[in-house]
Amino acid sequence: MQKITTFLWFNGQAEEAAKFYTSVFKNSKITSISHYSEAGPMPAGSAMSVNFELEGQEFIALNGGPEYSFTPAISLFVNCESQAEVDKLWEKLTHGGGEVQCGWLEDKYGLSWQIVPSKLMDYLNGKDPKKSARAAQALYQMKKIDLAKIKQAYEQG
Numbered sequence: 001m002q003k004i005t006t007f008l009w010f011n012g013q014a015e016e017a018a019k020f021y022t023s024v025f026k027n028s029k030i031t032s033i034s035h036y037s038e039a040g041p042m043p044a045g046s047a048m049s050v051n052f053e054l055e056g057q058e059f060i061a062l063n064g065g066p067e068y069s070f071t072p073a074i075s076l077f078v079n080c081e082s083q084a085e086v087d088k089l090w091e092k093l094t095h096g097g098g099e100v101q102c103g104w105l106e107d108k109y110g111l112s113w114q115i116v117p118s119k120l121m122d123y124l125n126g127k128d129p130k131k132s133a134r135a136a137q138a139l140y141q142m143k144k145i146d147l148a149k150i151k152q153a154y155e156q157g
Contacts, residue, residue: 001058002057002058005058005059005060006057006058006059006060006076007059007060007062008059008060008061008062008070008111009062009064009068009069009070010061010062010063010064010109011063011064011065011066011069012042012046012063012065013063013109014047014048014049014050014061014062014063015033015047015050015061015063017050017061017109017111018030018050018052018059018061020107020108020109021052021054021059022052022053022054024089024092024093025054025055025089026055027053027054027055027056028052028053028054028055029052029053030050030051030052031051031052031053031058032050032051033047033049033050033051034047034048034049034050035047035048036048036063041065042063042065046063047063048062048063049061049062049063069110070109070110070111070112071112072100072104072106072112074112075104075111075112075113075114076111076112076113076114077113077114077116078113078114078115078116079116079118080115080116080117080118081117081118082117083117083146083147083148085117086103086115086116086117086144086145086147087144089113089115090105090115090144093105093107093113093115094107095108096108097109097110099143099144100112100143101140101142101143102139102140102142102143102145103115103116103120103139103142103143103144103145105143105144115144115145116145117145117147119147120139120145120147120150123135123150123151123153123154124136124139126154131154131155132154134153134154134156135150135151135153135154137153138150138152138153138154
């Protein structure tokens with residue numbers, strides 16, 4: 001068991017969300033589901049919490065009710081090895097949600113994600129500040145990150 005686990009609050013969709021997230025990421029699984037009893041506060045037999053793993057990272061989803069909802073102040077950052085991985089995750093996670101900016105999106109449950117190619121920082125933190133500034137300027141114009149366009153902006157000097 002990891003020392004710190006991300007805990008996600010849902011209003012009735014914890015099990016649905018966990019199934020969705022585990023279908024999006026490889027090496028992922030639901031590890032346990034607990035259910036509410038007659039004592040409530042949700043209907044007896046409905047999922048109370050769902051423990052799941054995404055790429056080895058543990059999460060807990062709770063059906064806690066309508067009191068709280070997600071904001072972009074917290075997001076899940078996904079380090080992608082290729083543009084193909086960015087494209088695949090972007091397509092799946094934005095389905096029913098929405099695109100934001102600079103690699104950020106909101107999924108259909110309102111959870112914010114950052115889908116970022118690992119090579120991005122090579123361009124944003126390059127040795128030449130002018131090249132890095134051009135790469136950053138290109139990034140600011142994007143929703144889904146297109147690494148080829150960032151590289152082109154970086155190198156066009």
